[in-house]
Structure formats: C-alpha cells, structure tokens
Amino acid sequence: MPLETPLNSLGFAKAPADTRVVVAMSGGVDSSVVAAQLAEEGYDVVGVTLQLYDHGAALAKKGACCAGIDIHDARRVAEDMGFPHYVLDYENIFKDAVIDEFADSYLSGATPVPCIRCNERVKFKDLLETAKDLEADCMATGHYIQRKMGANGSELHCATDANRDQSYFLFSTTPEQLDFLRFPLGHLPSKNATRELASKYGLMVADKPDSQDICFVPNGNYASVIEKLRPGAAEPGQILHADGRVLGDHNGVIHYTIGQRRGLGIGGLSEPLYVVKLDVDQKAVIVGPKDLLSTRTVPVREINWLGDEPFESRDEWNVSVKVRSTRPPREAVIRPLSATTAEVELIVAEEGISPGQACVFYENDSSRILGGGWIWRGY
Structure with a gap:
C-alpha cells in the first residue's frame, strides 16, 4: 500500500507549494508575520488588504487598522517576501455592515463592539468568499486564537497567551468558517515572540506599535464620530437620580456609557454615582449608587x-x-x-x-x- 501523504502545517495532505493560502493583511506586525512565515515555509501565499473607509475623511486616523499607511506597509511586506498582494475596496460593505450599526446602536443606548461585527460580516464573510474565489485552500489571519481538531471537527480555543487572547472578538465564527480559517499565531507564548519573528524575517513593521482604538474612531472619541454620521443626534436631556431627582442636564445620551463614573457633570454630591441606565426615549441619563450596576x-x-x-x-x-x-x-x-x-x-x-x-x-x-x-x- 502506498504511504499516506503527511499533513502540512496548515493541515492539508499536500506540499506547501501546492497549498494556496490567502492572508488577511492589516499592515500590522501580526498579519505580516503570518504572511512572511507561510511564504518562507513555501506556501502559495496571496496577501489581501481591505480598504475599509475613506482615508482622507475625518473618520480616518494615523495608525489605525487598515488606514493608508497600513496598506502601504502590507504592500511592502509582500514585495519583500515575494508574494502577490491585492487591495480590495470594501468601503461600502464596511459602512453598511459595521459603521452604520455602530452609530445606530449608540443612539439606542447600547454600547456596541464593532470589531466583532467586522470579523463576522466583513473579514470572515465577504473576504473569506473572496479567498475561495481565488481558489485558496484556506485563509490565515494574525488573530491570537487557536483552531484545533477535536473528535467532531474543528474547535475554537483561546490563545496560549491570555493577555493577547482575542476569543471575545471571534465568538461569532461559525463552524463552516472555522473549517476554512487558520490562526498561526495562537500558540505563541507572547507578543514579543511575534516581534522576534518579524525581526527574523527582516520585516520593516517589526517595531510598529499596535493599534489601540476602534479603527474608524479618532482618539477614542465615539461621540464625535456619531455626530458626524448622524447630525443632530446628540439631543440634550436631563441627568436623573435613580430615585427620580433631577441632578442636572446633559448634551446627549451618546456621551455616556453604562458604568461610567467620571465626567458626569454633576459635582457637589456626597455619594459616588454611576450611569446605571440610558433612557433614549426620555433622553435621560439615569445615575445611581454602584450596587445598582x-x-x-x-x-x-x-x-x-x-x-x-x-x-x-x-x-x-x-x-x-x-x-x-x-x-x-x-x-x-x-x-x-x-x-x-x-x-x-x-x-x-x-x-x-x-x-x-x-x-x-x-x-x-x-x-x-x-x-x-x-x-x-x-x-
């Protein structure tokens, strides 16, 4: 009987050179290392970077994921490692699937997590389908999470480094998507290990800082973005104590989040108060003692x-x-x-x-x- 072909590092019974993998490249160090590592191992790598918003608009900011400089950095990595790289215009998809819901959620008194929706509705949906159109065997990303094979198929597991684990942002990954995805960094002990690999491959992004905020929110100022997207949305109202007392006025519910203590604009009270509810219909910010949270x-x-x-x-x-x-x-x-x-x-x-x-x-x-x-x- 002929010997079975051993599985390669991505789980396919064929040579790396015969395995096409699309790498979602944000331009940061994580996805760049994934692409460089797979290219060095001999895989048929195709790098893809998404243009998610207008880089000349006020929403964009330097150092944000998928901003203009990041597209340039991803392209440079691809050139240095010798694999093709494409930039796809996903501005309309991103606006419809992520940005609009972000704004509307805040206006409804919720606290959205747009990074989850981006993974769910853009990267692991439309981009994943594009990878299949490119006849890829799988798609790899720089997320810190692990895919393991269990008795019943692919399983999603936390990253080895609990400080980098991104499971909270990837819970909506479906079993079908998980079969097609690969996460080569999930087993690494620390972010330092990733940067060491970047230096090993000679990547110019080895010391590039991590992006901190939501990519389309400059300096973490959610309210300014929502006001730009939904002009006139920040309607003033009252700040009410949970017992019904009027404590002051506010310039819009969108400036507050559940659990907020600082910056309430109601000084001179003997007890510390927290935002315990946002009543959008009444345009009221409800505050109260911590136990109400x-x-x-x-x-x-x-x-x-x-x-x-x-x-x-x-x-x-x-x-x-x-x-x-x-x-x-x-x-x-x-x-x-x-x-x-x-x-x-x-x-x-x-x-x-x-x-x-x-x-x-x-x-x-x-x-x-x-x-x-x-x-x-x-x-």
Whole structure:
C-alpha cells in the first residue's frame, strides 16, 4: 500500500507549494508575520488588504487598522517576501455592515463592539468568499486564537497567551468558517515572540506599535464620530437620580456609557454615582449608587453555538462566560430559550453589563470557546 501523504502545517495532505493560502493583511506586525512565515515555509501565499473607509475623511486616523499607511506597509511586506498582494475596496460593505450599526446602536443606548461585527460580516464573510474565489485552500489571519481538531471537527480555543487572547472578538465564527480559517499565531507564548519573528524575517513593521482604538474612531472619541454620521443626534436631556431627582442636564445620551463614573457633570454630591441606565426615549441619563450596576441575569440573543451537542439539547449548560473583553471568564449557567436566544445566570453578580456588548461562552476547565451571543436588554 502506498504511504499516506503527511499533513502540512496548515493541515492539508499536500506540499506547501501546492497549498494556496490567502492572508488577511492589516499592515500590522501580526498579519505580516503570518504572511512572511507561510511564504518562507513555501506556501502559495496571496496577501489581501481591505480598504475599509475613506482615508482622507475625518473618520480616518494615523495608525489605525487598515488606514493608508497600513496598506502601504502590507504592500511592502509582500514585495519583500515575494508574494502577490491585492487591495480590495470594501468601503461600502464596511459602512453598511459595521459603521452604520455602530452609530445606530449608540443612539439606542447600547454600547456596541464593532470589531466583532467586522470579523463576522466583513473579514470572515465577504473576504473569506473572496479567498475561495481565488481558489485558496484556506485563509490565515494574525488573530491570537487557536483552531484545533477535536473528535467532531474543528474547535475554537483561546490563545496560549491570555493577555493577547482575542476569543471575545471571534465568538461569532461559525463552524463552516472555522473549517476554512487558520490562526498561526495562537500558540505563541507572547507578543514579543511575534516581534522576534518579524525581526527574523527582516520585516520593516517589526517595531510598529499596535493599534489601540476602534479603527474608524479618532482618539477614542465615539461621540464625535456619531455626530458626524448622524447630525443632530446628540439631543440634550436631563441627568436623573435613580430615585427620580433631577441632578442636572446633559448634551446627549451618546456621551455616556453604562458604568461610567467620571465626567458626569454633576459635582457637589456626597455619594459616588454611576450611569446605571440610558433612557433614549426620555433622553435621560439615569445615575445611581454602584450596587445598582450589579446583575446576575443576562438575556442573550443572536447566539452562535460551537458545542458538539445541539444548543437546545439540554435545559442548562454549566459554562464560564465573559460579559466584557477586559474581564476574565466567570462561572455561569446558560438556559436556552431557542436555538439563538438564552438567559444566562451568573453565579456571582457582575457590574456594568451593557446591552450591545457580547457574552462569550467558554467550556469549564478547558481553553475551548463554545460560542456566544449579544446582550440585548438594559437593567
């Protein structure tokens, strides 16, 4: 019997030179290292960078993901490593799928996470289909997350480096998408290891700083972007105590988020107050003591389930969940209401849970991500 062809590093039973991989290149060090590493290993690499917004407009900012300088940097890496590189104009797709929802969510009193929608609706949807059109065997990205093969197929796992793990932003990756995706950096012990690889490959982006804010939001000023996208949206109203007292006035609900304490504009009070609710219909910002921020019940919808058994096959799932990207997973019970909706009960109450944020599910005592959904109602 002929010997079976061993799998290459991307999981295909053929030589790297016969394996085409599209690399989503943002121009940063992470995706550049992925492209350079695969090119050095002999893969048929095609680099693709997305132009997501008008780089001459006020929304763009220097150093943002997919800004003009980043497209230039991605092109340089491709030239230096000797593989083709394409820039695709996704401005209209990005505006319709990400930016408009971002603005409308803020206007409805939610706190959106546009990076998740970008992965879900742009990078892992339209770009992934483009990769297939290019006859690629797979698409690789610079995300810090791991794809592992389990007994029932591809599984999504947290990155080895918990400080770089991006599972919160990738929970909506579907099983079908996961079959086609590869994440070569997920096993690395630290970001320093990535930069060392960049230096090894002689990449000019080796010391390039990481982007910090949402790519289309200059200096983290969400309100200014929303006012530009939705002129006249910042309507003034009252700041109310949870007991009904009028404490002051505000210049628009979009300037506030659940859990905010500083910059409320209501000095001279004896107790520290926090934003506990945004009443868009009444144009009111509701504030109160910290204990009003605590909750154990989290309604979740648009659930993407990555478990082996059907989501509704159990009355309850004992898991851990993240309700904010900066917080560690906490023990919880998920009670399915349908295939895509559930009530999540936290074992220990969390503070500042906001509609528009994600609730991501993790298998207990494991690095596996079981999916997640969107928090959709205020408290």
